Amino acid sequence: MSAATASPPAGHTLSKRWRLSILLGPGLIIIVLPFVVAMLVLAGYSLNLRDTTGAGVGFSVWTTFLTDSFNWQVVWTSMRIAGVSTAITVLLAYPVAAMLLRVRNRYYLIFAYIALFSPLLVSVISRSYGWLLLLSDTGFVNQLLSLAGLGPYRLVFNETGVVIAIVHVLLPYAVLPILNIMTQVPPIYREAALDLGASGWTVFRKVTLPLTLPGVIVAAEITFALAISAFVTPSLLGGGRVLTLSRMLYDNIGLIEWGMAAVQAIVLLATALAVLFVLERVNRSTHAARRD
Template sequence: MTGKGRRTAEKTVITPPTRGGARTERGSLRIAYALIAPGAAYLVVIFLSIILLLLSYSFRTEQTSRLVAPFDTGTWSDALADSYNLGVLWTTLRVGAVVTVLTVALAYPIAWCLLRVRRWWVTGLLVFVIFSPILVSVVVRSYGWMLLLGRGGLLNDALGGWLYHEPGVILALVHVELPFAVFPLLASVRNLPPGVLEAAADLGASPVRRLRTVLLPLTAPGIVASAQLVFALTVSAFATPSLLGGGRVTVLAQSVYQNIQQLRWPLAAAQALLLLAIALLVLSLFNRLSRIVDVRQRTTEGGRAQ
């Protein structure tokens, strides 16, 4: 280093942030909070009002839309103890779990291929095939599956017994939810450390062991986020189970609609709250699992760094 450069480096002083800068930052945050507060308060008030209204309807048995009615817990007993309603609840959870597992299992290799394929036209074709269905209505896609699985359809001979049965509903829901499962996995696969799989291969790990001990643990947050999103969308699905189920496969969202049509307001309100409670419970469990995965990853990275 020359004498002039040495003198310049010696004169360079890192100045701490001034109080004026901190005040400016706090002022910007206050402005942002002030802009967000009206919209957030509006959404909170509307959401709480709807929840309270549903609660008021669920604790009654009188078939009326009046806000004031005798308090009764018989509707909740019917929603939680009746064999038909319990069957609807079990079908909703079973379909949600199966669709989540199948969708994430299909989305994972798709996300991997989208980031690893070298030819641009192959990547473009995969992106078009996977994400273009989002631009089409769910009702249209469901009718398309009805044509494929119905009489004269391309899949009628192989899967002829699936239309108006649970396997057909699951197949259509996997197709509907697949793009939403790929998004979180793409971000997780993209953040993989470069050369980690090659290093594992150099150390003698087989492809299965690389998948089990390296790839899956590093992309676990994306898997959890993908499963969380797919399950939430599946348990609240209405159009696809209604069309593909043909009245033989009934889920909670469909049952709520049917009860509203029959003016069974209390039971519809109780089932709507039950669906919301299930979704929130499962999402909270996924959040807890995501935190556990993050802690384990940080612990592992800290141990490797030491």
């Protein structure tokens, strides 16, 4: 077969590119263009381009933010809450996904899916207020602990209550990618390892976990991105005592401190992207290891 016969005509290639542009163009414009414009507006505010205080255009707002140790403490608090919430959520989501995969009864499976995902139909505000009532000093959780001779414990207006509520809100988002990757792992791999004499723990550590690790990383990415940007849950369960970057951003918008709010928004986005970049690099390395 000649080279001229093997390669498609130029007009055919051009038409495919046009079709691809027509299909992807509107979506990219709707998603990318507003994001780029919003980032340009934030950059302008952070550089005092609309300054009315006489400070002038420059990096004065950035300098104020970066040289204040309190701001870095808030950034660390936000990352700590998001990191702890992500770790707990993924640790809970993994066995939940494994159990869902093993349910064979159709009605039990439907009930399990409804119990897991129905909270997504309720607003985050309602769920946060619900946890506020459950975890209060006289709430159901402390009353239950008192029956066992424990407590009462301070579970609200601190990071403990914030993490508990965030884990509950984000658990369904972590279960889905883990469950999806688990369905793609052939059961014959586990059966072969058991036939070769491997114990259940060895099978999990050397077969199941490595094959499902990409789903775990994707779950961690989704959970961390949502946790570090959470506003309602830390505000309600924290009671003003747990200050996160998203809460500081909201307060500065209310105080019409546009420059500082823009800097905090950019720092929040950059922090999330940095962690997601690291997780994505780990995810790619796991895919490369699987191909090898």
